[in-house]
Amino acid sequence: MASMHDLIEQIEDKRERERFRQVWEESIREKKFGLVFEPHLPELLPLPKVKPRRGDLVCMREGSLKNLWRVRRVANGIAFCVKPGADGQGGPVDPVQFSLDELLVVRQFGEPIFPALVPMDQVQNGQVGAPWHTLIEADNFHALQLLDYLYAGKVDCIYIDPPYNTGARDWKYNNDYVDGNDGWRHSKWLAFMEKRLKLAKRLLKPDTGVLIVTIDEHEVHHLGMLLEREYPEAHQQLVTIVINQKGVAQGRLSRAEEYALFCFNPAVTLAAHHDDLLSPDRGESKRFQTPRWEWLLRGGTNSRREDRYGLFFPITVDPALRKIVAIGDPLPPDQQPDLSNLANRRTAWPLRTDGTLGNWRVSPPTLRLLLAKGYVRLGGFDEARGTWTVLYLGQKAQKQIEAGVIEVVRKDEVTGEVEVRYTEAQQRSIKTVWHRATHDAGNYGSSLLRGILGEGGKFSFPKSLYATRDAVATVVRDRPDALILDFFAGSGTTLNAVNLLNATDGGQRRCILVTNNEVSAEDAAMLSERGLQQGDAEWEAQGICRAVTWPRSKFTILGHRDDGAALTGDYLTGKAVDRERARNFTQIGFVDPASIDTLAKKKQVVALIDGLPQTLVKEPGTFVVSDDHKASVLFDPSAADDWLEALEGQDHISDFYIVTPTKRVFDSLKVRVVELLGPLLVAEEEKRPMGAGFAANLAYFKLDFLDKDRVALKQAFREVLPLLWLKAGAVGPRPELPRGAAEPPFFDPAGTNFAVLLDEGAFRKFVKTIGKRTDLSVVYIVTDADEAFKDMADEVRHALRLVSPNVEVVQLYKDYLANFLINTRLDHDLNGQGGQA
Structure with a gap:
């Protein structure tokens, strides 16, 4: 709208100018439907640590980010600059001179970027070959461009919690906080979100990908219309989540909820669950209704040893693994069991409560069959009887499994016992209103975060860990290898939730977090008063990524803080576990x-x-x-x-x-x-000690920008290497090329699933080296010649056809450069678009 006013003011005829102004203002007033907003100036990103070079956009460090200059040349610590586009206005333009120390390099969204990732830190607490989560410190627009190169069409679920635009200075546009006094704040927010949602769409799996956006009443309706425009093929649903049952009084109604907009791509189906997140009739205990495991020890009539000698036999136990190892044979009537070694807990006998000998409910051959199926499991050790409680799925449960009423979810790899649940006919579809005590943002967001970071850790309005888990689990509960992205990562709740979900059901879902390193408005003011500025180490240490997101992610994976203090408290897993109660x-x-x-x-x-x-x-x-x-x-x-x-x-x-x-x-x-x-078996929610951490790995990077010519001249392999590892799925330890080391003719890092040919002259040796690898997912070939690449790619696929038949072959660096030039054209479209839908 502002640009339209500027155009009208350029009309020389006063009467015509006034007439156009009246028509335009009337059209604005009478607009009855649709979404109208300005594209605004392209977004700008300051790069305080980058030294100005020829061609860069710059501004004054002490001035406005929007007062831009273009560097024409640099000499002797002086930058000679002109206004952008000045060279095309006819005639020579005299450049203005600035000291390099005065200038701040700026990236304008729409300019070509060639990203790299600088390793910042990592934490490894999972298996060596397990996939790695990723944390990227960056503005999320450029990070999304990078992720488009790495994971286009591969993401199962995007979960984001963008700024709510409440007017409380909770976000920036072009380095300026947007507050309630900004008359264009809704328009700026829509322009800001539009660019990111367009890129996010390219990352989702086109058939089964799901986007989840949380929001409150300030922008929920605008967001819904924007999503309808940008995701027309997706089915959209609005979920209301009670996040504060007490409500927040705002002078009128007391707000207790926020919203999550789900955009389901066409082929999405959701698994039913025992908890629909609304219905109160099951209660906090009945939510966890699971098929009953019965006591193997016989009770009532015929329960003494002498009643059924054939049912009196030992069961061998591994107490460390809590696993039943073997089923013995019945002890002859004239022999007495040796009960002297019961203290070692390696044998379970059918001992009755009064200390006399009893019998089991099934014979050894039947019990061995049930054990092989996973239908027998070890309960707790009964101190009163001096032996183990043994449980099994009785005839009723076995028939229900055969009839499909009960399904086997999985079989424990260690104990061999099955996890069972009632099938979907016995379960429920998730509702569109969620009301659970665990979704309280105070207790399970702010308080939980303080418990992780300590009292010094602060972050405004973190999400409830369990509200985030339930939102993500709704989509990926039946996708144990899902890829999940959060590019408004904030305090890191999404990674915490994904790790908890994986620990609960044995999944290997992978999470990518993106967040900037902004400091709060209050901290920025205090740091500025001390003469510090963005880019200084002390300033950056106060930023959200380094002070909140990374520490939380690291501490929750390890189960303790940097000072060694273990995290206290328990996670609620949402999973049922039977507890013995008197x-x-x-x-x-x-x-x-x-x-x-x-x-x-x-x-x-x-x-x-x-x-x-x-x-x-x-x-x-x-x-x-x-x-x-x-x-x-x-x-x-x-x-x-x-x-x-x-x-x-x-x-x-x-x-x-x-x-x-x-x-x-x-x-x-x-x-x-x-x-x-x-004993009474009571189904309770299983808890997981926070101090136990998670079997997970996390790599932390900062986004950087490369010079295109260095990439084209094949001089940036070290910087691009982390991208190649991520593009291949972030499997195994992240390989590095030590500084000062010469580039090898080919790169075949152990423990990973990719290999790189850097010198075409070594192709034969390269193929021979990788020819026996059964774990390769991606092979990168560095060559500018398209025909040569095609021939080499065909030969690589042929050589690996038996051991790695699904290998992907990628051309470097042409594939990399072409991707980001295409993104430049996309940025141009984004920055030139707006208007209405």
């Missing part, structure tokens, strides 16, 4: 069983028990056992055998009420119930 027994001794001889009196007793309806009391009225209630009552101890028979298989009952004034009778019945049902 069943509750209550003696009702103030009532004589003979005195409650009518149903009405028995109902009066039941009325005293929470959660048990009186309608369950029916003739003959000696006890109450229900499939749907967790409490049971025995009114008449003389009917104990019938009561115990009714309790068979009722594992869900946790509370037992026995009407008897005699303590001995009560204790005896209590023992019989425990023997019959075993």
